[in-house]
Amino acid sequence: MTETTENPGSTASPDTLRDLLTDQLIEQGNIHSKPVEAAFRAVPRHLFAPEVAPGKAYAAESVVATKKDEHGITVSSVSAPSIQATMLEQAEITPGMRVAEIGSGGVNAAMLAELVGEDGEVVTGDIDLFVTDRARRFLDATGYARVRVVTADGEDGFPGHAPLDRLLVTVGSWDIPPAWMDQLADHGRLVVPLRMRGLTRSVAFDKEDGHLVSRSAEICGFVTMQGAGAHKERLLLLRGKEIGLRFDDDWGADPEALNGALDTGRAEVWSGVTVGRGETFGGLQMWLATAVDGFCQLSVDAKLDTGLVAPQNRIACPAVVEGGSFAYLTVNRTEDVPGEPVFEFGAHGFGPDGPAVAGRFAEQIRIWDRDYRHGPDPVIYAYPAATPEEDLPQGRVIPKRHVRVVISWPQEGQGIQHNPTKEK
Known part of the structure; x- marks a missing residue:
């Protein structure tokens, strides 16, 4: 070393x-x-x-x-x-x-x-x-x-x-x-x-x-x-200021719809997909951001943390909002291989449809593991904002002020939950 x-x-x-x-x-x-x-x-x-x-x-x-x-x-x-x-x-x-x-x-x-x-x-x-x-x-x-x-x-x-x-x-x-x-x-x-x-x-x-x-x-x-290119995320606070949901591009969530979501109890769905300590999984984060609508990042205020939620990362954790429910990525330590801890990916869901939302989130983890974990990374394109949709490659389209970013995975379409070129 x-x-x-x-x-x-x-x-x-x-x-x-x-x-x-x-x-x-x-x-x-x-x-x-x-x-x-x-x-x-x-x-x-x-x-x-x-x-x-x-x-x-x-x-x-x-x-x-x-x-x-x-x-x-x-x-x-x-x-x-x-x-x-x-x-x-x-x-x-x-x-x-x-x-x-x-x-x-x-x-x-x-x-x-x-x-x-x-x-x-x-x-x-x-x-x-x-x-x-x-x-x-x-x-x-x-x-x-x-x-x-x-x-x-x-x-x-x-x-x-x-x-x-x-x-x-x-x-x-x-x-x-x-x-x-x-x-x-x-x-x-x-x-x-x-x-x-x-x-x-x-x-x-x-x-x-x-x-x-x-x-x-x-x-x-x-x-x-800073300057003309500055862009602030939008923050939706839950349970006072303990938990925040940060949206970068879309503001698809209705703040009022999530009232009471944290009172429904926590649904836990495990994916069967595991990761070793020190193993990177940035591809999973990018896949979840690509594959689900309502994607956001969940964060927890360390000073106010009551342990109600247990995200994989308390600073910025992949999450998804669907109507009055949301789910986020979590991990659980499983049996160790010799000398190394192993963690299983899962999803916690809250709200009236929390179990279903968590289940769909966990399914996307399985899809990533099956189809993309060991394959090539997605190709990222940037086209002028006025480019017609029919001239864009297939993939998740992220509209911005000056460009339309497209994240295109190999064999695009397996498990995508939306028409990927129609996101607004």
Whole structure:
């Protein structure tokens, strides 16, 4: 096992910490190419995050908050090295490219400069002057003065720097504005943390014939977009403020219809599908978001938690609302295999139709396990919002302001509970 840099008080030198971090990211699979490895070994990350000790700056999953709003919510940060490495690998940047970044912490722009070399161009921008001033200062101090820094709303992209071979967005985005696609060169690539039905994935999109087609999608989390591209979820509170249902795209729930749903008792339906500790199941989350109408995310206030609900994740758990009833994903520890715990997926339902809703949710878990768990990931498309439905590929259509996102699974149709191109 490679030594890691998780100890913020480490007395190792920054150079040693940087090499340890890079070795760890290679072992974890976040880095798999020599150019990205070289960029991580070259850029003095700690100098872009003076708010924390070097050991913290070089921790693989460490996010360094650089600015918070009046409520204490982080609005700007230096992203975790693991997701930065993942996105750089997704981008597949080569020397001489013209690359832009929306969301400017400085360190990622420095690595972009390493990847494009002296013959390439890098521009990084942010809507917040505090962020861009900070990035400019650190880039100059670390030898990356050639990176251009602009202060502007990312919704407009970088019209003075198009066409772009690559555009990386390092803030969470709900939509894809026209400028991003228009400013890409033919067959250019956009890498963006795109929020789809409450789930955020770093999607590498290639531009093809006026639309975007995904090449990869990875689980991630980012501070949300500010300015014209900002988009807030809608929150439905239950049992005072203990339980929340968060809707990203649709507001299909009738708040009044769910009154009393939590007084009906909890229905439990188990799927027979199991998962081991440490095994990822992001594909299940995406499948549930694709397969059911009324999809949302359930969260529980830790300070008010009475134990009435037991979601798989108390911060953001896949859930579904049908009329006056809802169900959510849960897990239960079953018999262990030698040395490893095993958990079974299931669904808890509340409301007059809670047992039936939970049963349908559990059936979708079985469908994912049978048809998609070990198969290829879905392809994600983004078409201009005015594209007629007959010109869209089959799949779950997610209407947004500027684009229509389509999530298309192989052999689309098995178990889908709706006409996938008719969601409004």
